[in-house]
Amino acid sequence: MTTARDLMTPDVQCVRSSDTVTEAARMMADLDVGALPIRGEDGRLKGMLTDRDIVVKVIARRKDPLGVDAGELAEGAPVVVHADDDVSAVCTVMAERQVRRVPVLDGDRLVGIVAQADVARALGNPEAGKVVAAVSEE
Secondary structure, three states: OOEHHHHOEEOOOOEEOOOEHHHHHHHHHHHOOOEEEEEOOOOOEEEEEEHHHHHHHHHOOOOOOOOOEHHHHOOOOOOOEEOOOEHHHHHHHHHHHOOOEEEEEEOOEEEEEEEHHHHHHHOOOHHHHHHHHHHHOO
């Protein structure tokens, strides 16, 4: 059985909930990623921050990115899967919640992230995985 742990990218970098959106954007640029998990001051996952969140919820609303903390953009309970969840459960969560990336928890500890390209490659169609990965890149 293939699990989320088999698919995930481990050692994911996080933005702290107290970091400004500007700091988060710099981190995204440095890491060449479009999303980062938001980790609270208690070390727990608070949500995901995407480049789209920054544009739509901060820039388009003419807010000062230096005055908005990443944690302010975390909405509701984060969509997650667990490390031992089967790939079909991961697919179901991603499809039902319409997310491209999903954090992976082991207990309450963030251990990785699964992207849609990871799922496509794991399902036996490496070409589809390449296309999805390429489309997701900027």
